[in-house]
Amino acid sequence: MDAKEVTALLREKGFKVTPQRLAIYNVLSNTTEHPSAEMIFSKLQEFYPTMSLATVYKTIEILKEIELVQILNVGEESFRYDANTDTHPHVRCLVCNRVDDIYGVDESAYVNQISEKTAYRLSGQQFYFYGVCPECQSKAGKMH
Amino acid sequence: MDAKEVTALLREKGFKVTPQRLAIYNVLSNTTEHPSAEMIFSKLQEFYPTMSLATVYKTIEILKEIELVQILNVGEESFRYDANTDTHPHVRCLVCNRVDDIYGVDESAYVNQISEKTAYRLSGQQFYFYGVCPECQSKAGKMH
DNA sequence: TTGAATGCAAAGTTTTTGCAATATA
DNA sequence: TATATTGCAAAAACTTTGCATTCAA
Numbered sequence: 161m162d163a164k165e166v167t168a169l170l171r172e173k174g175f176k177v178t179p180q181r182l183a184i185y186n187v188l189s190n191t192t193e194h195p196s197a198e199m200i201f202s203k204l205q206e207f208y209p210t211m212s213l214a215t216v217y218k219t220i221e222i223l224k225e226i227e228l229v230q231i232l233n234v235g236e237e238s239f240r241y242d243a244n245t246d247t248h249p250h251v252r253c254l255v256c257n258r259v260d261d262i263y264g265v266d267e268s269a270y271v272n273q274i275s276e277k278t279a280y281r282l283s284g285q286q287f288y289f290y291g292v293c294p295e296c297q298s299k300a301g302k303m304h
Numbered sequence: 305m306d307a308k309e310v311t312a313l314l315r316e317k318g319f320k321v322t323p324q325r326l327a328i329y330n331v332l333s334n335t336t337e338h339p340s341a342e343m344i345f346s347k348l349q350e351f352y353p354t355m356s357l358a359t360v361y362k363t364i365e366i367l368k369e370i371e372l373v374q375i376l377n378v379g380e381e382s383f384r385y386d387a388n389t390d391t392h393p394h395v396r397c398l399v400c401n402r403v404d405d406i407y408g409v410d411e412s413a414y415v416n417q418i419s420e421k422t423a424y425r426l427s428g429q430q431f432y433f434y435g436v437c438p439e440c441q442s443k444a445g446k447m448h
Numbered sequence: 449t450t451g452a453a454t455g456c457a458a459a460g461t462t463t464t465t466g467c468a469a470t471a472t473a
Numbered sequence: 474t475a476t477a478t479t480g481c482a483a484a485a486a487c488t489t490t491g492c493a494t495t496c497a498a
Contacts, residue, residue: 217464
């Protein structure tokens, strides 16, 4: 989603459009690294030196509300954020902690079975995988 | 796993056996509510009034190390713990925040597909579902 | 007896909140 | 101009750490 569309959506939902909000969304929509609030804040330091962490958190709250980001819990102390709001699995490297997307697998058969098994009315899901990323595998291979 | 087995395992792994450690494991192995550290601490107050939260956290760390508990991130501020270390999906109620297990669905076909799609060497996974539990569904139904 | 564990308090992290100054509409 | 937002600092929530006392082996 580009800045124009985000601007329109914020206004439509009754939020004001500020440079900070656009900048935070921009960081999220231009990365696949699923940054934490701190990571977003750091990336913005250069061009928005007065940006505060509180603004990052408050903005993420709004972006979640208008469904422009999803929040991830990959098993760390902090949350991570993803501007790709499609339901898709994530995988975290247990060595370097990078978090990647996994695409191209249809989980509907599995989810349907779950739906039938539970008495909950389901509305969402998060699938996390853990392992070692290709980079860390080759680094480990070189150590001997 | 009963107290005798836990005692043996702790000793075998080089840890001392204390009433606190057994009590914490006992709470975890006798509940399906996936308590947080604070919840475990509260439950122990009556019979272990001198128990400290720090001991709960330190003990959980050990129990994780010897694979007697798994740690869950269901999207809350705090972690939750499960003495059932089998890989199985969890579901959280978005209304009352209870967390339940889901059993009886074979995820291996789905996981195998994921395995083929990612370049990661996978070693674990966590599946979280979100929705409304049966109790909260019927409560909501009564409001009108 | 001796090293490990407990429990307290202090500190560290991450996230939230209050409020005066500022910017959006 | 009026109200929402920002940014700072303080607070809150969760978890970890240091250390003297106590306990397990």
